[in-house]
Amino acid sequence: MILEVRNLKKVYGDKTVVNIGHLEIAQGETIGLVGNNGAGKTTFFRMLLDLIRPSEGAVLSKGNDVKEGDGWKDYTASFLDEGFLIDYLTPEEYFTFIGSLQEMSVADVGSYLAQYTEFFNNEILNSGKYIRDFSKGNQNKVGIAAALMQKPEILILDEPFANLDPTTQIRLKKLLKEQVGMTTFISSHDLNHVTDVCNRIILVEKGQVIKDFKTDENTLQELESYFSA
């Protein structure tokens, strides 16, 4: 068990946005978080990353409360939205900076990025632009690549497929499936993709876990019928 959520609650005014009683995540699981807008997915992710103070409860990463220390940052990488990008840097500068936080040299970063030429489709590196000048899709790619670069044990991505072109969506799925032993947490509105990539689906509504199950051949149908109801 690498992640544990205990009685996690976030209340804004009289509205409970997240209310998760107990959740255990084992090492190597790939979990898809699905739910309509306002289900509390992003708020939940932010609490996993200690960006929002929970009203109650705790998130334990390898047994330690994420609120209490920074240790979890050594093995956790994430990309939720553009707020994670330092958008006035060139992509190269950004990768170098993120790499340096994980003690990677400029050469390490360079060789790591070399394997991403296909994923980047020649639009990211040496483009002569700052990150803020990129399209949303390309900003997404930078964020995802930077997160993967840290070779994390836990990876958290919020709607990674949004804004990506079809080719890149397929490449991203391949990338995610290739990662062995990494615990991945992604949210998505694309039911096809999550069922394809993930081996466990957690369905949330109004901040609560409605369903939590392993994926099999019927999962997609099951989800579709749930959301069309």
Place this chain on the structure above:
Amino acid sequence: MLNTFLSHQWKAFWRSRNRGGSIAAQVVLGFFLLYFLAVAITIGFGMAFLLPEIFKGQDIVKSFNGIILYYFAFDLLMRIQLQELPTLSIIPYLHLKISKNKIISFLNVKALFSMFNIWPILLFLPFIFIKISVLFGAFATLMYIVSIFSITLLLNYLVLYIKRKSISNVWYTGVGLVIISVFAALEYYKIISIMSGSDYVFRTIALHPYLGLIFTALAWCVFKINSGFLRRNLYVEELSSKQEKKVSTDYAFLNRFGKVGELAALELKLILRHKRSRSAVIMGFFLLFYGFLFYNKQRIASDSFGQMMFAAIFMTGINIITYGQFMFAWQSAHFDGILSNKINIRDFIKAKFLLFTLASTLITILASLYGFLSPKLLLLHAAAYLYNIGFGTVIVLYLATFNYKRIDISKAASFNYQGMGATQWLLMFPYALTPILLYLPFGLLKMPYWGLFAVSIFGIIMLLMRGFWVSFIAKKFEKQRYKIAEGFRE
């Protein structure tokens, strides 16, 4: 149609989501705006008394004529840095059934709404009515006014044209400032006199008033060139300042500070690559002239450092104040990224101390030019410098932990009140009062140098305690970070 455009702009201004928040903040801002206008008007009306004071024994009309071109030279430099291109506002109209000419005239009219176009009128018109009309008659007065208006418009559209062509650059401003200073120095040592030149130009207008129309003609030409350029290039992509190829940079001199240096380099890039932070820094260089207002012969001769302390603190610490007042909010766009990455909070705080220290050192070195007025001022500056880097930085960073207002740093700084809150106004009190209170007892006891010594020692002690302050602020930051992050997300 023009009225519709303008009413949209008016609404855009008042309904802007980022507009300075609370009513109290807006009242204070309104007050400050009025204050600046009042100052300009007072100087305008007071010119008849001020000019003989400043230029003793010189014909008053000559003094007046003499400063006009100086003012406009300075005005030009300020405009190049600070005046904004009214371009983005036309995007929603370009695809509609509106003729290009209408859109262009809207852009031209909108460009007139700038403080730079009000100042010369407030400054020069009163004197023209008070003195010039009496001495030279109605026609000359009229043409004086026409000339002032024309030069204002000339510069207004010239700067827009320059900016659209993207031939402006921070370094040009620096060079321009140096050139003006050189001319001022030549003037002082009576080698070449721009004043006489300026006087010659306007005296000619007084004698042959119709010649003032030359300025009008020039202004009209520039206006036409500008409109023509707009007509040929009415694409938003091409109108906003041109994109140059961006390159990755590395600040080698910061590498020796390790992780801290890396964070400082990151922030230095932030400062240099955004309009708002860049103009905040550039304003600091313009404010180096502030000393000329406060340092005069009597004060220097009588060692009245108390009265000059504020100016010294302000000049040597200007970057700490203007940049520090919005601290952490500069990074509001990627604050979540900073929190979720493996960044040590102590390093994060230390990087800010490092940047402040470097900036303050640089500007103090530049301010040393005042040493030519009197070497005593160097002592004053040294005390102010030590205070700024020792304690000013601490005040700014401590108060920063109470600042939850997001700012969008890609917007320009002048008259941008986004992110203003009580913190910004409160900042100045402890910042400016502490050193003055430290100095005061010594000043009253007529021991001015001991007063400077006390301020310096205070600064040095605080500097030695920096490790403690870093931990202190880091602790506070840890406590406040959720609140700050939440505020920055809005």
